Amino acid sequence: MSTTGPKKPPLAAPKRSAKAPSKPKPARKAKSTPRRARARSNNVVVRLVGGLLRWIFGVLWWITWRVTAVVTVVVGVMVAITYTSLPEFQTLMDGRAKGSVTLLDHDGEVFAWRGDQFGGIVTAETVSPHLKNAVIATEDRRFYLHPGVDPIGIASAIRINLNEGRGPLQGNGGSTITQQTAKLLCFGNAYNASEWKSEAEYIADCRRSSLSRKAREAVYALAMEVKYTKNQILSVYLNRAYLGGGAYGAEAAAQRYFGKSAATLNPAEGAMIAGLLTAPSTLAPTANLERSRNRASVVVGLMRRQGYLSDQEAALALANPAELSEAAERQAGGYFADWVMASGPEFFTRDTTEDVIIRTTLDQRVQTAAEEALTYIFDEKVREGSKAQAAIVVMSADGAVRGMVGGRKTKVVGAFNRATQAKRQTGSAFKPFVYATAVELGYSYDSVVVDEPYCLNIPGSGRWCPENYTRDYKGRVSLTEALAQSLNIPAVKISESVGRDLVRKVASDFGIDSDLAAGPALALGASESTLLEMTGAYAGILNGGSSVTPYGLVELKLLGENEPLMGTGGGIGERVIQESAAQELIYMMTKVIEGGTGGRARLPGREAAGKTGTTQAARDAWFLGFTADYVAGVWMGYDDNTPLSGVTGGGLPAEIWQETMMRVHEGIDPKPLPMLRPQPRPAPAPAPAPQDQQRRAPVASDNPIENILRSIFGGN
Template sequence: MSGKPKGKKPLVADKRYVSRKAKTAKPQPRRAKKKPRRVAKQRGGIIGFFQRIIRWVLRLIWRITWRVGLVATLMLALAVGYYYTTLPPVDQLLDARARGSVTLLDQDGQVFAWRGDQFGGVVTAQTVSPHLKNAIIATEDRRFYRHFGLSPRGIASAVRINLSEGRGPLQGHGGSTITQQVAKLLCLGVAFDPEKQTEAEYERECRRGTVKRKASEAIYALAMEAKYSKDEILTIYMNRVFLGAGARGFEAASERYFGKSAANVEPAEAAMLAGLLVAPTRFAPTNDLTRSQRRAATIVRLMNEQGYLTDAQARDAQENPAQLSQAAEARSGGYFADWVMSSGPEFFTRKTTEDVIIKTTLDQRIQRSAEEALQWVFDNKVRAGSEAQAAIVVMSADGAVRAMVGGRNTRVSGAFNRAVQAKRQTGSAFKPFVYAAALDLGYSPNDTVTDEPLTIDIPGSGPWSPRNYTNKYYGKVTLTHALRDSLNIPAVKVSEFVGRDLVRQVANGFGLESDLAAGPALALGASESTLIEMTGAYAGILNGGSSVQPYGLVELRLLGDQEPLMGTGGGIGERIIQEKAARQLVYMMEKVVSEGTGQRAAFGDRQVAGKTGTTQAARDAWFVGFSADYVAGVWMGYDDNTPLTGVTGGGLPAEIWRETMARVHEGIPARPLPLETPGNDGRTREDERDDNRNSGGAVGLLEGLLRDILGGTGEGRQPPQNVSGSDR
């Protein structure tokens, strides 16, 4: 048999060799060689352990930080976006006053005072003086045009300074940019609501310095930077910032202090205005001009260092510091402006929400005359260190007040005004109204009354015995003589004869509205009155016997309107005594100055009339009088009622009056007084007295009735003490 058996398996050796051949016949493709993996060498031991811990912590912090940062950025963007949507157009943010302003004009239409929050009008970064714009930036934020609303460098510097000065990091210097200051001025967009809080509370809320508030201001500043241009932000700032003396914005401040627009200020003026930003009340030039000028000098140096002023410009500004305008020097019109504001309607003066223009009766020349006269007398006639006060009112015969001085410190606003607020006993300055009542009944200045010891029994009080300043009695004297020498007993006798009710009626009619004394001391000025009332009452005598309501307001209108809302609030009223009686009284009062107790009031060859007054213990001294052109009243005394030493109405008050009126009448032609000399048909006064005595005329009737009324002359009784009204 031949061949292999079917199905026989190959030998193992054969299988091995076949496998090799197969592998050789079919080679595998070549693979690229892999580089060996480098394994970081980790330091072993404890150092390696801490390294691993630190790396893990840093990786954890990074994972948290970028997530928190992303969330914070999104929240900041949302906050900025929210404020962005609430910001109104720029022109709605320029006048933020909660109340209006009052501008007062003198009789010639010139501005002399401001009240309320003054807003002079809108200025922009383009229309304002370049010097002022540069001064603001140099002072408040030199990188204003380069930052994004916040200045990290400025904040860090402020914190460092605060800490070095022992304060908290956010106390004192704030490092705020102009944009942040505008955010504060806008109170983060929260409007003032007078029904919920006062203006002062609103201001405090807006100026809070907490961390939360500072953060909110920063966000608001970023929103403004996104919404407005740099010039628009600066415009808001220049119009809203408070700059002292009631001025809101640089236009109002420039008009207030320099009488010119902010577009026209010079470098020295611009520096003074910019210097107010740090502390407007402290550095206001109306409070302390020297301090304000020193602050301005610092601003000038900054402007020079930052290249805004050349060396020549800076030197000129330093050598010629800014000066106040004439109106600014008057310190907002002083006492007169205060009086007009207090006497006008409240809703157009003290609490106005509108911008109001008030034309007044003030004559600034006469006002300066009164102030200079008062200063001159106290400098030359009053002992150094005296705390005595004085007040002056000058008016026309119709009651138009031309000048008012309410105290020795004339450059004030809001101070106690002794001319209108101080009620003091009038002393013998009241006596003209006693004689006015008698003259109106038909008695003559030449009628006589006996000056003799007198005692009156007053029910409930007992006997009262007035006496004269000289402690002497002059027998039968004319009414003119009695007024001329300010004799007390004749004044009391005349008052008792004509009736105290009639005397009070005449005095009230002439404007003495205070409660008048009920007893016989009425005739000697025991009642109280104010200087402006007394001066107005004497104006009624000058104008022929008609009442006078003193006034200072001529017309009131709103800013921009041509038609006034109201007119004069005073003037001549109804007739009180006959014109003849008034002229006769002027004659008697002229004798007071030319021959009697008021001789120190005479000046030049001008005819003047008046009356002295000194109260009990010389606590008050008065002189009130007039020329044909003006009426003036002077009061002198202490605020605490301390007696004056060696002063009577015919002394220092008469001299203040003379100095005032002499200055007032400079350049005014002399005119005679409207007086009527009592006729005697060629007869002497003694002849008239004899006729009256023999015929039972006015004098005889007066004496007889007085004896009946008073129960005798009271001769032989000793007067107990001096009484109100004695003076020389």
């Protein structure tokens, strides 16, 4: 069969490709290199420089990561070593080198603090959340995020310092709370008195800033972060930080300023305490309340911006700033507290390492009365700009000091106390001791002495002729009138009559311990004494003639102990003159106020006795006196002994005394003074009338017949 011929079509059509026939691909164009790049790449110098830079960066990177590794290892080793030396955090809470002294008034209320006050341990969990948040917002807002050192905070602080023209480490340090705590701990170096001249020098060294100290601070902080939790670190900080007013730690500050626990502080109070961390002494509310409130308002703003306070809570805190407690606001008895601290044993007062409680004689009502009286007189009756000073002491008849003002600035601590430290001539305020000696020896209030020109020859000094202040003479006067008018010549005559040595002994026995003049001018107050001594001596007159040792300390005990370590160090002592003599002298001294030189000291409706005193050239002016309830003394003068202008003891000092005693006796019923009350003498019989103008009364006879005859016929 032939295979030729037409072919049959296939039973199925062949598969067709969906792709179009491929076209030959054009040749890929080489990327064109810019002419400048081609020129650069062909430049040998450029290639050398680039290679050199790459080599330098390579070397730097090689050095950097190796140095970093070495530093990391070194820091790690140092942190590890430091870690092993860290104690348990509970032992770090109280970092004081000295203890505290809390002073209570006679009612048991706190009125002053001395030393390093520590109110007790608080923790980050138990303290008021408002205080905790305020501290974090103010001091370290990333406290819970960083490992103890905050690079962001450090960079920010350096930038601020440079922008303000300071060195990078001057001013803001960018320290975290952990770093600040490390400084408070002085990197674990405890205070040793044998190594440091003072605690202040030790603290200054701990706070010293340098690159090496910053590095040490950072290492210590990192070790703390490994050893302790964040809340433990914050607890140490809250307990050790100084917060002004002698308060160390949050609890002491809360008690010092607000009279409450640190756990109960509100936002305004927490902000005020947190604000003190910047400058505790300057910003302390007891130093400047307005400045402290301004700082607190800044802290409230920080708390609001960081979400710790809502807008409403922040507005409420700003509208109701923190108020000081009554004790903190009064700052009562600054001079008194200093005196009590100085009168106690140093190892329990100024240098105590324990926490001490001292109960005192202070009456805060009396203290306030004295302060306000002094302020009132100087505001109303002393010329503006005067530098004159004054001091006041108020005490009971047994020497218990109830109030003390040592100068015109009453809200002070550690200031010069003119009531206890200034020895000044007493002038005529000394004369009651001359007359006390006289009445003790038998003179009477109405004994007569002649006020006349009088001179004495003093061996080694020549002729001395005292004069009265008024430069005139009264002639025959009673002792009462001589004292009331403060006559000098009768006082000298009486002193010479009874004997200067005896006058000196009586004054000394009454408590005037200062050196007393040996010459006849002793009677005129030529000797020096303190206001406290003089007031105590007058208290001896009021209590019936027994000596008095002024005292302010009633009881001293350690915090937490019930038994006192010491008790009262003063009070009534031995008798100096008889009670009858004291009563007679008190009567004589009432006439000083009722009709003598002390008229401005009169207390309406209340018996009072006293004596004025003015020294030569009016360098010192005094008024001392008493009622049945209180003894008070006032001194006025200049610290540099400049003479007072137009002031005598019967002037401004008497007015200060009167203003003080009026305030002190508010609400107290008047009581009579324990004094002699002379019976009025019968008036002399009138002279007989002339014979022709009177009929003489018949004289009775024992003979009844004679009497009958007389009645009939008259006659005698």
